[in-house]
Amino acid sequence: MNKEKSPPENDRLLLISEMAAEMRSSRKTVRRRIESGKLTAAFKEGGRWLIWRSKLLAYLGAGGDRA
Numbered sequence: 001m002n003k004e005k006s007p008p009e010n011d012r013l014l015l016i017s018e019m020a021a022e023m024r025s026s027r028k029t030v031r032r033r034i035e036s037g038k039l040t041a042a043f044k045e046g047g048r049w050l051i052w053r054s055k056l057l058a059y060l061g062a063g064g065d066r067a
Contacts, residue, residue, distance in 0.1 A: 013050040
């Protein structure tokens with residue numbers, strides 16, 4: 001079981017392709033942000049990174065890489 005705190009009820013997990021669409025960037029950029037630790041992924045499941053949408057919105061709200 002994931003040790004992270006439970007997300008808000010209206011939160012959901014996103015795939016890299018969904019994150020890229022919200023960030024208006026490429027999937028490769030999203031992977032680089034996760035691997036560098038700039039974007040916190042929830043976990044990797046079956047070779048796919050998953051992230052809570054609330055974490056992505058917090059990252060974008062903080063200015064992304066400009067923060």
